[in-house]
Amino acid sequence: MPVTEALAAMLGHAPAAPAVRGVALGEALGAILAEDVVATIDVPAQDNSAMDGYALRAADASRPLSVSQRIPAGTAPEPLAPGTAARIFTGAPIPAGADTVVMQEDCREEGGQLVIEATPAPGDHIRPRGQDLAAGSTVLRAGRRLKPQDLGLLASVGAASVAIYRPLKVAVVSTGDELVEPEDGAALRPGQLFNSNRYMLAALLEGLGMQVIDGGILPDDGPATGAAFERLAGEADCIISSGGVSVGEEDHVRAQVERLGELTLWRLAIKPGKPLAFGHVRGTPFIGLPGNPTSSFVTFCLLARPFLLKSQGASDWEPLAIPVRAGFSVARPGTRQDYLRVSLERQGDSLVARRFANQSSGVLSSVCFSDALAVVPVGATVCEGDLVEVLLLDSLA
Template identity: 65%
Template sequence: MPLEEALERILGGARPTGATEELSLIDALGAVLAEDVISGIDVPGDDNSAMDGYAVRGEDLPGPLPISQRIAAGAVGEPLQPGTAARIFTGAPIPAGADAVVMQENCSVDQGGLLSVEGTVTTAQNIRPRGQDIAAGAVALSKGRRLRPQDLGLLASVGIARVTVFRRLKVAVLSTGDELVEPGTADLAGGQLYNSNRFTIAGLLARLGLEFVDVGIIPDDAQATAKALLRASELADCVITSGGVSVGEEDHVKAQVEQIGHIDLWKLAIKPGKPLAFGAIGDTPFIGLPGNPTSVFATFCLVARPFLLKLQGATDCRIPELTVTAGFATAKSSPRQDHVRVRLESGDEGLVARRFANQSSGVLSSVSQSDALAVVPPGVVVSEGDKVQVLLLDLLA
């Protein structure tokens, strides 16, 4: 199934739990707002100075003018008397009667303390009007907003200390395969591998602000797989597995989900990551990722990430893209949409995507050392110098 069609189906079935909690602002990074936040104040609360300088009346310029007062940020000055100027600093309220601020670099003060102004001064110059940022009664941030650091600052600026957000999702993660052992084991036996996927998925979930529920490594056994899947579905809001969804004789996950739940789609026309399954165990959504490390990363970012964001209540689940110049070429087209691991370098005409040499789905270093995934649509041959879309890894993970 093409990725766009799969995402439409998957996101169309995402139903947020609706459960909410209240968090202090300092703990709310990555949380999703469960209601609109309305500002109770104007920001700024007064007309104020955009820089250090002098508050003046335009009709009194160019001077010379006596300096009648000094207004620092946090202080409120007296009304400005005609024919005078006020020394003022960034953020300080504009005194009544003043209609402009002249930056100090365009002013001179003689030995007698009289101010003279150079250049043209316009009405409201260097004045930030009351409510310029946010007006009282306006929506500061809307329901469904996933809070970023700058959003926390915005909420603090209107006096908000606590926010109502959707409860953090619990995501149960299972790794499958007799060959897997946990890092820290001193010696690997023949055919064994350290379980890298568990830590990749745990990190991706942490970046989304979700709770990682570790169900462990499940052996290649049908009964054990079914038991673990049922337990996981009872512990969490979503179940994610890595491995076991392909067509091998030891791939039990897909078959067991079909026994105890249902599979809605299987196999995507993407590379890496063709064997991906999506369905449910009871009322708990299920996402079966491939087993190869690079495929796990790619399919989580392309499919699981937007689904989990919507399940969390976020309204913006887009995958951010950037247009750059291809610093690579493809030998032939593919029926699947390819996601090429690339480094981004500065070129004469902007950013250039350089292809990582080894694109094998088992080479996790190609993800670790890349900056982005370059998207090569089905049926497209890329030549060096073409424009391509890339997905920035730091925005996906």
């Protein structure tokens, strides 16, 4: 199945967003906003100065002025006396009667009077009331994944708490008799591998603000795999496994998913990551990722991530794609959509994608030391210098 069709099919099976709860603003980072937030005040609440300087009437700037008051930020000014200026500081409210601010660098004192050496216009260096947000306007819409700057914007309208969707609980399961957990100083026996996927997938999920249930390492055994899946289906909102979804005699994941529920899709026209499964176990969504670590990473980012974000209530799950010049070539058209790991470098006015030397699905360093995934569609070739679309890894993980 082509990648775009597989993603559409998965998104079509995304469940309704989880329950809504209120949290303190300081606890909302990374959460999905469940309700629109509407400003109850103007931001800023009054006209204020963008500079340290003097507030005055622009029409009075051509003659010496006396300084009638001093206005630090956080104080309430008196109306401006006619024919005078007010010493004002950045962020301080503009006094009634003033219509401009002159920077202090454009002013000098002479004989106890203020002399303006610039020709100001009304509105200069004044931040008008409601310039950022007007009362009654929508600050942020439901479905937005809250970023640090969003929390600042919410605080600016006085929001101390927000309504968010409950974080999804996602079970992470690794499969394979060859896997062991990392241990400082431990030596691997012949045929063993340290379990890298567990830590990578758990970190990707935590980066999405989701709660991880550690399902451990499952042996290459059908009944044990089925029992674990059935137990986790009752605890988690989604189960994600890595490994065991191919067609070998020791690959038991597919059979157990079909026994306990249904398999909606299996095997994609994608490289790396062909053996990917999606279905349900006792009604709980299940995503079976390939065991090879790079395949697991790429398929999580391209397919599991958008499915989970939509299931979490997010309105935007598409990665950032940009066109860059290819610093590589692909001579033979492929039968699967290829996601090459590339680094980006500036060359004159252009960004150029350089292919990581080893594109094997087992080489996890290819995503550690790359900046993006360069997309080579099915049946396409690439000549050096062609424009190719890349997906920035920072927008995926």
